[in-house]
Amino acid sequence: MPEDLYVIGVDYGSDSVRSVLVNALNGQELASSVYYYPRWKESKYCNAAENQFRQHPLDYIEGLEKTIKDCLQQAGSQVAAAVKGIAVDTTGSTPVAVDKSGTPLALLPGFEENPNAMFVLWKDHTGVKEAAEINEHATKFETNYLQYVGGIYSSEWFWAKLLHVLREDEKVRNACYSWVEHCDWIPFLLTGGNDVHAMKRSRCAAGHKAIWAAEFGGLPPQEFFTSLDPLLDGFNERLFTETYTSDEQAGTLSQEWADRLGLSTDVVVGVGAFDAHMGAVGGQIEPYYLSKVMGTSTCDMLIAPEKEMTGKLVKGICGQVPGSIIPGMSGLEAGQSAFGDTYAWFQRILLWPVQQLLSQSAVVDAETAKKLENELASRIIPELSKQADQLPINEESEYAIDWFNGRRTPDANQLLKGAIAGLGLGSDAPRVFRALVEGTCFGAKKIVDRFIEQGVPVKGLIGLGGVARKSPFIMQMMADVMNMPIRIHKSEQTCAIGAAMFAATAAGIYSKVEDAMAAMGPGFDAEYFPNPQRTGLYARRYLRYSALGNAIEHVSAHAKPEIVSDLQEQVER
Structure with missing residues (x-):
């Protein structure tokens, strides 16, 4: 195996985006860069009194370019040619209204300053009423469509936010063709996507927040949503059926982004996922050990062999989804809204x-x-x-x-x-x-x-x-x-390192993410006992x-x- 194989992990947090450039063979961090969202820092498009927290896609785009270019500059020009993969994690559920090309509405004329055309951050709770309606509505169906998301739908999640935005804003409602998670949009952006139907949707995001399950053949049927509110009519066919785990490729860098970053169009872009899920991988998660990503909130991740979870459904958590953390394992998510x-x-x-x-x-x-x-x-x-x-x-x-x-x-x-x-x-x-x-x-x-x-x-x-x-x-x-x-x-950047591990796997440097974890993980440096x-x-x-x-x-x-x-x-x- 060549000695000069590098990957980039990009971690989008609530306040900033961080990129790390890592040696894929041993996990050594060559460079890192942080970009604090300027519009978010000014509290633009947010109203804490109403639990409204929105982020402009330009904060994400500018931060993506700035941090990756900073990393490459720190590492030296010779490194760029040896970068083989990029993978991205984001907060979630943080979705946005897009047109048919997959472009967030806030990037289109007339929507630049409209909060409803922007990404609805995970901690936005404006959809509390809609979440309550989804929970009540689900009891009317013979199939329990909420069984794999803990039995209770949250205002922090995909459908509650979509319905709230559609109800609140006629202009956005008329322009909205589909609804896209942040972790799905960034790989789509990097690979030059221009058709939302071709976007590869994350198994992690879809299973834990959007009521997707293989047992349903995808999302619940259109009738489930149309009978909840006619405004949701047609969204199923404009969303997705298939989902992908993060060891798979979303594509390769487009010419535009290769030129912007100074990289090759051969660089593989992995399928995205949520920060805590990739963070658990970066933190070298083990079966039945609860990995707690502790920041502004907590996300608690646990994995278990799929066969050992047969017949078990944990109530009241944020879902259990095969492959959402590590392919072949059931991923279970819980957490606290404020830590x-x-x-x-x-x-x-x-x-x-x-x-x-x-x-x-x-x-x-x-x-x-x-x-x-x-x-x-x-x-x-x-x-x-x-x-x-x-x-x-x-x-x-x-x-x-x-x-x-x-x-x-x-x-x-x-x-x-x-x-x-x-x-x-x-x-x-x-x-x-x-x-x-x-x-x-x-x-x-x-x-x-x-x-x-x-x-x-x-x-x-x-x-x-x-x-x-x-x-x-x-x-x-x-x-x-x-x-x-x-x-x-040991790592201070487990989410970004986890993204780098998935980048190495998607790029084919490792055949499975467990091998990337073993080779690239630095281990632990402290332990507290009761x-x-x-x-x-x-x-x-x-x-x-x-x-x-x-x-x-x-x-x-x-x-x-x-x-x-x-x-x-x-x-x-």
Whole structure:
């Protein structure tokens, strides 16, 4: 095998895109580059109060070109000729309305500033009503079309977002020919696609978010969608039947993109997938080990041999799909809608007076004020973690419910809200932060419990991503709460590295992705073990967490509008 074989992994996150250039023979990272979406950074096209989060395709295109060219420049001109493959992962479900050529409407005249013509980011919850309708509608059919997505459809997913956009925007509705996931569109773009019917759709995205299943012969029948809302009439035939795993080729670089990037048209482009799925591969996932990609949210991935999953359907998760992570294995996905976002929210609360009052200070100038703000922002979470780790804890200490962005799993419900309980006049910032961390760990334990209850063992945990690598405090608490060890993967970029592994497989350097994992994976560099002096206390506090969560869910489900209105009047008085 030649010594100069390289691949590129591209990882689209919520805030930025990162590309890595990797030696396909040993996994050595030659270069990496990050591009922060400028329009997203300005909060354009978003309205957090309405849970609307949209991203412009130009952010994606500009970032794709910039990061790959940066990597090639860092590595040297001789490397470009030896690049054999590119693969891409993205957030999801992050779909967009396209015309018949597969072009996102936001790239067409008249739609450039229309949020409904842009990618609907995974955490956009504007389709809550539509998701509820899909769940109710599915009960009317003899076939349970939601059985492979955990039995509950989420507002974070493909069909709820499509229906919401069609209902909300007549102009987009009239121009929308089809609906495309971000992870499918980028390979289509790179290969010069110009017919949406020729787009190779990801098994990962289709199975976990779009109700695709081989058992249905593809998507549910058109009648299922038309009887839900006539606006969906005709979409089945304009979508897809076949899906592809990420070890397969989407095609090769088009002449346009080869010229833009300085690469050859022989470079293979792999079929895309979601970030957590490729991240699990980059993190060297093993059967029955739960791989937790921990960032703004968590995505929890588990694989099991397909024959061992016969007759098992785990309720309330984000689906189980053969081949969605590793071909030949059933891929099971769960996760939390807010993890790092919970800590970031608390940081913003604490920074508010700094941001508001420093700018008005008569003591420091504007430049110094900005530097001080940035310094404090970088130090808040590390210092809170340090102080929280030293706190004594008992059964009555502050505790929290982690549904600050709704609940993804188990049992999706994006209408639920977070809570902090047990507060007193002695409750300070480290104590509240500690409660928030514990709440996110308890939310993670709910997922493990659901797998075990449904007959799928969890042998251990694999921690991936920024939170896993940067916070020993959170990881030790995770091990204590779960009462099982958690290994931390060496790579800081497991999603991008996983994409590189799939690029190497799609390009034919390896015959299967497991071989790429073995050759390119760097392994693990830390492991946290449960502290037996704390596991019992956490088990008791977990009961309090569960009881409060049940109460919040009951009130959310059963509170009558007139009661809510009366409470609001009392608050206003």
